[in-house]
Amino acid sequence: MTRLNDDLSTIRAQGSAQNGRNHWKAQRVSAVILAIVGLWFVVESLTFSTLSYAQMLLWIQLPWHFAGISLLLTAGCYHAYLGLCVIVEDYVRTYRMGIWLILTMLMVGVYSLGVAFLLKILGA
Amino acid sequence: MPRPLSPHLQVYRPQITSVLSILHRFTGVGLSFGLLFLLCWLGGLSNGEISYKKVTDWFGSSLGFIIFFKIIFSFYYHFFNGVRHLFWDMGKGFDLPTVHKTGIFVVIVSFLCSLLTWGIGVWS
Numbered sequence: 001m002t003r004l005n006d007d008l009s010t011i012r013a014q015g016s017a018q019n020g021r022n023h024w025k026a027q028r029v030s031a032v033i034l035a036i037v038g039l040w041f042v043v044e045s046l047t048f049s050t051l052s053y054a055q056m057l058l059w060i061q062l063p064w065h066f067a068g069i070s071l072l073l074t075a076g077c078y079h080a081y082l083g084l085c086v087i088v089e090d091y092v093r094t095y096r097m098g099i100w101l102i103l104t105m106l107m108v109g110v111y112s113l114g115v116a117f118l119l120k121i122l123g124a
Numbered sequence: 125m126p127r128p129l130s131p132h133l134q135v136y137r138p139q140i141t142s143v144l145s146i147l148h149r150f151t152g153v154g155l156s157f158g159l160l161f162l163l164c165w166l167g168g169l170s171n172g173e174i175s176y177k178k179v180t181d182w183f184g185s186s187l188g189f190i191i192f193f194k195i196i197f198s199f200y201y202h203f204f205n206g207v208r209h210l211f212w213d214m215g216k217g218f219d220l221p222t223v224h225k226t227g228i229f230v231v232i233v234s235f236l237c238s239l240l241t242w243g244i245g246v247w248s
Contacts, residue, residue, distance in 0.1 A: 028210065028213060031206055031209075031210065032210070035203060035206065035207065038199065038203065039203065042196070042199060042241070046241065046244045046245060049180070049184075049245065053169075053173040053176050053177070056169060056176070057169065060169065069166075072162070073162070076159050076162075077159065080152075080155070080156040080159055083149075083152045083153075083156070084153070084156060087149065087152075087153065110159065110160070110163060113163055113167075114162075114163055114166060117163070117166040117167050117169070117170040118166065118170075120170035120171075121166070121169055121170045124170065
């Protein structure tokens with residue numbers, strides 16, 4: 001099949017791949033946030049099995065605890081998304097158009113579900 | 125036609141540097157799934173007492189507990205090795221003896237914290 005353009009012109013037309021600075025920095029910033037909030041949550045969760053449902057609701061509805069869980073969800077989803085992007089970039093040899101779109105939508109979906117649950121808890 | 129990769133898994137003996145590195149990636153992926161468990165817990169909490177009981181019962185069941193323990197270990201390992209990564213980002217601890225020492229330290233502390241968490245969880 002004859003093509004009107006050659007490989008070099010196709011590659012040049014796609015432009016620069018920019019840089020990975022922001023990705024690296026965002027990964028580190030979300031890691032630090034997640035380290036603090038994640039550790040806090042794991043330590044707090046040790047007592048969760050002793051709480052009844054009503055007590056658990058009261059616990060999570062306290063402002064600082066609610067903010068902590070929200071931060072855990074946000075930073076966690078973002079950090080996981082960045083990490084999974086790196087893994088896809090490392091192991092997937094032929095890029096299809098939909099890969100990053102799928103990953104992004106998965107993360108946004110997970111995050112929105114979490115936000116929906118949190119808002120419902122807030123209203124309960 | 126995809127380009128061939130030079131062999132690595134068939135050639136190099138597993139060392140503490142490479143094994144800990146791939147474990148960091150592995151636990152990262154595992155924790156991404158763990159995020160879904162957090163979502164399950166939030167969903168149960170938001171949906172009323174019966175759903176919350178269902179979720180906590182499943183977490184306490186044998187299959188749920190095994191998965192839970194893997195998530196706890198993944199969290200602690202990824203946390204401590206992540207701190208090790210952040211020190212490397214600052215430029216500290218690159219010489220080989222330190223890398224080996226901190227690597228062993230990370231593995232031991234992760235196991236200890238997981239056992240501690242399991243013990244406290246079972247005790248309460």
